[in-house]
Amino acid sequence: MTSRDARPPNPGTWLLDRLDAREQALTCQIEQTQAEIDTLTARLGELSEQVEHLRISRKTLISLSEEGPTPAKPDTPPAGFDHPAYQQILTVFAQTGGSLRARDLALAMDLPLTPNDIQNVRAKLKRLASRGILVETEPGLFTQPRP
Structure with a gap:
């Protein structure tokens, strides 16, 4: 239906x-x-x-x-060491490339070899060594650090 x-x-x-x-x-x-x-x-x-x-x-x-x-600029003195004596010290180290004592450095710089002059050079070397610019490999013997 x-x-x-x-x-x-x-x-x-x-x-x-x-x-x-x-x-x-x-x-x-x-x-x-x-x-x-x-x-x-x-x-x-x-x-x-x-x-x-x-x-x-x-x-x-x-x-x-x-x-x-x-290239490194060897002629540029480190900061704070722009005095001509420091520049001369670094130039002598750059030319020799070896280790030097204060007396040898004074001789290379044509300074008089008086105890006072040698002591002044030694003081400058110690100051450069304390800043890491030079290295004191043994007492009184200074050289440039190797890279």
Whole structure:
């Protein structure tokens, strides 16, 4: 028994409902895919930045290795030792390249070999040694520090 009010479902409505459901499912997939693309795009940007930093580091290292070491300026006196006597002492050490005693240094500097002059040279050598500019390898024997 069927009632007169019960009608069979409309095939057009049924198809429209199916189309709506399919559209909603695809829209959801689009949103998920777009979120994944955004995440991957951000990650790609981070990786690209890291690669660029490595390239810059490589260029910097190559340019530094091509320049070679910066030559030291032996003529420049250390800070606080700009008096001509200190400059002369350092020049004699640079020329000899070895160890010297106060008497040998006074002789190389053409100073009189009086006890007072030798003692003044020794005091300057001790001052240079206390600042690390010279090294006293044994009592009274001074040399330049080795790098």
